[in-house]
Amino acid sequence: MNTEQDTTAPPSPDAASALAAPSRPPWVTDELIGRWCAWVHRDEARREPPPAPPLTALAPFDLAPIAPVPSCTPQDVDSAVAAAAAAQRRWARTPVARRGEIVLAFHDLLLERQHQVLDLIQWETGKARYHAWMEIAQVATIARHYARRAGRHLAPRRVRGMVPGLTRVTQLRVPRGVVGIVSPWNYPLYLGVGDVLPALLAGNGVVSKADPQAALTLLWTRALLHEAGLPTELWQIVAGDGPTVGNALVDAVDFVCFTGSTATGRTVAERAARRLIGASLELGGKNPLIVREDADVVAAAAGTAVAAFTNTGQMCIHVERVYVHENVYDAFRAELVRVTESLRLGNAYDYTCDLGSLVSAARLAAVGAHVEDAVAKGATVLTGGRARPDVGPLFYAPTVLEGVTPEMDVCAKETFGPVVSLYPYGTDDEAVALANAGTYGLSASIWSRNTREAARLAARVRAGSVNVNDGAAAAAGSVEAEMGGMGDSGLGRRHGAEGIRKYTEAQTLAVQRLLPLGPPPGQSALRFVRTTNRQLALLRRLRVR
Template identity: 75%
Template sequence: MTATTTSSRPAWVTDELVAQWCSWVRQDVTRHGDSVPEPVMAVAPYDLSPIAPVPVCAPEDVAAAVVRARQAQPDWAGTSIARRGEMALAFHDLLLERQDQVLDLIQWETGKARYHAWQEVGQVAAIARHYARRARHYLAPRHVRGMVPGLTKVKEVRVPKGVVGVISPWNYPLYLGIGDVLPALLAGNAVVSKADSQTALTMLWTRDLMAEAGLPTDLWQIVTGSGSVVGTAVVEAVDFVCFTGSTATGRTVAGRAARRLVGASLELGGKNPLIVREDADIAAAAAGTAVAAFANTGQMCIHIERAYVHEKVYDAFRDELVRVTQALRLGQSYDYSVDIGPLVSPDQLAAVAAHVDDAVGKGASVLAGGRARPDLGPLCYEPTILEGVTPEMAVHGQETFGPVISLYSCATDEDAVSLANQGTYGLSASIWSSDLREAGRMAVRIRAGSVNVNDGAAAAAGSVEAGMGGMGDSGLGRRHGAEGIRKYTESQTIAVQRLMPLGPSPKTSVASFVRRTNRQLALLRRLGLR
């Protein structure tokens, strides 16, 4: 079944609303300069029509945005965590109340199916609620034993980094654009975000909503423009960088941050594996694989691109996956009648088609899909299953970032784990089995930041109390959970010495002080104390 729409721009989006959202773009310098950069005009995936002109910042605008953010940050850091949490909960409520607006914007800018757009709303709401309730716990001072028991009182406290730079991609403009901003703000920081040029309106709409929820005006600055110019300016000016994107760009970001001795959190690419054990529920595994491979039209860093299936159930799994995949509804619509939407851009469509065509040209077989569907929309591409993929094919080891999965047969669990660990990525993985204990033993042997058992990808990503991130070429650091907010802080030790100073007193010789201290150290050892 397919569905189409002939309308691209949502009817309720007026030029006045676009202007209101774009007023959040920080252009302090270029607005008053001799030359103003031409606005950027993204293209709507549904019909390739221009979306709306969005102002473009210069590096000087970024510097001005950081100055404004830095000036606003101390007052915010002095605001109680409870008050910050109230703002996040107010945003949570407004987001759920106005979700149809942002769902339309996400679809307009990315083309994704409405359910996949809604998943962003649900995830951001969960993040806002979680950190509003748990930030105080995650950031609470920690009392530790001092150097001299009873005389040295020590605690570790968390202090904000200052100004956090968030550079987010187009594929999840609400979740990745806002999900990292919320914990940074709740930790007491100011934020400067670089909106992706394809999806700037989603972020600007959200900034407008955050203002309505009570966020101070200058605390979250938004800049726009190319990554090479504006993104670089952000990295060169802030106190911590949160970046989501390609591994190649992530290396550049990490290098620039390292030269400035500022921290960076990087979620990068993936070539994520899925294992189907001999004892798996085949129907459930096939349905879960289709979701994990084709959700968001395969344009997500944690989606499954390769499946290793035990040879005894390979045929049954393959046939069921083909059946499930061919039943998916491909098309474009502003309602829930579509399962898979178009790709985001002509370049993305070309990249996906190139991987499939290269594989077929070198001997791979197409079990389902494998072709563009311009009759449904200019960027529609059928969910595709490949068989017979070999190492010389680009799709074998390179990230496709589209609705394509390759199937491989394996003889043992050992083979499956070994194959899953091939390559340099390590972001997400999946195991399907009726033996949860054995699946758990396999999971810890897979090099991936998250391993889902009897789920494709969402179980770990949606569990916001647990960290999410990559190993190897898939990145550094974690979002979600304790680390997802603590990374935006510095650990500071405060030690108070009482009654007597450390070291020998004026009336004691150094030699006698050393002898006495040595006896104390030996006693502590015998008592089993640190």
């Protein structure tokens, strides 16, 4: 374990609950921020052109400046990738078991100091503390899973050779080199490090682009992994705007993992394709939830509220479209409105609030515009539908709409906020058709007492994950199963075997024994062909391969 440790005395677990939001967490000093910002890679010897001004995000709880984070140039990105590549050549020779020990040490430190990063996540994103804690739980689960399963997922695999007995074939998993990871602000810990860990365990170096809104969370995590024993140069962090730093990263690395909007994902994919490098993309969603006639209406309404309003709706897998069987529609609508109106909004650094703030003025304006457009075109607001400046500058009441029609923006476009729309339906076929409408296919949910029938229905829904009697967390939290999107919701998968193997190349090693392939010395090509044809026919009759 690295002996260079953060000597800042951590607060007690109860100290966070005593913070009076809105404010900077009192344990976060300028000196400490300076140490974290030192992890942002800057090549001072190659400052052409001069760097852009530092990035300073605003805290959603009170719109006060958070902290300036250095902004990088394309030259900084190139230098960071070169440094990670040099470290990766040594790291690739490190046994997978040793890599796993470092990740497990990080796991323990994360749980021990979670109160620190919970404060940072809330400060930077404005989310409720419980929703911040969900990131802790997910990253800890990912760390344990891959630390203990990486060896199995990456182990050489023997396969049958061309000539059984004479050809020995092994499939190897070879690290790609340097992986570029672009993660968004909405889950700065989970999406920031949840993809980094399997990339490192697969033997790669990593360069992450920190989102300007949540850079401190990523930098804190980088320091913690260093303390757990990760080689200093192996994981580099750069910061800056997407068109400058993001493009430079895609142009320099050996593989790209991007999480964000579908529009930006297309740009990333096109840029990666020009270099013939791989890309994994988790993009947007307009996720449906189906309430069948036999569903437990109370449970379904409670689950819908969680699926729609977790992280204040700023979540790619959150539910925005709810299709309810016409025979239970009225009962479900009343229960969902009741549950929604019981949710507590607040900006406390403790677990007393159910929902936090939106992240920015732009996000508040976008959410409000969707609701206002729907109302102007005839939709009804059952509850919510307004900003809540009495709670904080960027708060918006959780909102339930009905009467939404296709010409309204909220119908098909991703809102990415605390807004959900209700639609009645008559048959399972109609529900599936409605759920599959549009171009997205990320996550879906079905509520029914008959789980067997719900599972059959799920197979007809076009989505990378379908949850039965849960909104989204059951599939997302099952890290042994792959997770990703269909259609405009992306390419590739995270979690499961694919979540680590995507960071490797498959290499086939074939060792030929005794005789080379082809006609042996002294035998004509024609005789060899005839003999081989008879062998192929025999293998077919024997049902071999």
